[in-house]
Amino acid sequence: MDSRTLPAVLLLLFGLTTAFAQTSAPGQACELKNGTSCEECLKNVTCLWCIKTKSCVTYPVKTILPPHALCPLNDARWGICWMNFQTLIITLAVLGGILIIAFIVCLFCCCKCENFGSKRFEAKMEKQANKTKTKQEERRAEMKQRHDDIRTKYGLRGQNPYSKFA
Known part of the structure; x- marks a missing residue:
């Protein structure tokens, strides 16, 4: 097998095993963990833990954010138990904003440095x-x-006889 295709095949196999490792009815699996802890609930990535109601519910994938009726954002936990969903969203938004600003600054600096380099090259030329x-x-x-x-050495310094034709 080619060394370039091996990582792709391993990634495909890992993805398939992850997909098949989920239970056949993930919605029911989340509701079955209602009496357990947050850590137990969040072992399944499709589950959302609500501290207020101490219930494990299936994450509503049709809406990006869980509705307030299901669980308030301050009380919702998804992925990790120690960070609420609202903090997670704010943190990800700030990190995304920082990345976008850093990208724009780098783009601006690269363009300016490129122009500076070409101006320096033009000045040198x-x-x-x-x-x-x-x-x-x-x-x-x-x-x-x-x-x-x-x-002057040969005495040809005088008036050029052909100058009147020029």
Whole structure:
């Protein structure tokens, strides 16, 4: 078996065993644990423990939050017994907000840093172009000076007879 497919197969098997490990009627399994403790109730992930009524009920998946008639959010426990549902929702909302803000800040910083880097690169290239242009102008001036020296040496410094045609 390929080493890349092995984790996928293991994940699929784990998911299937988790799905089949649940009882055939999870709604009834939750209500059967009414006389037990919160820890016993929450062993099944489909159950919700209400401290006010000390009852274990099936989590209402059709509504995202459990209705107040079923159990107030302050008294509802899901997943862990020591944190109420309201605190869990607030904590997850704050963490989600922090992640979104961090993502936006990182995105802004990356774009700004990229622009800063490109500006720095452009400045470097412009400086190099100016340096090359200056050297070229210096060489051109030296060549002109040398040509003028040669013209004076051989007496060609006077009026160019072809200048009137140019």
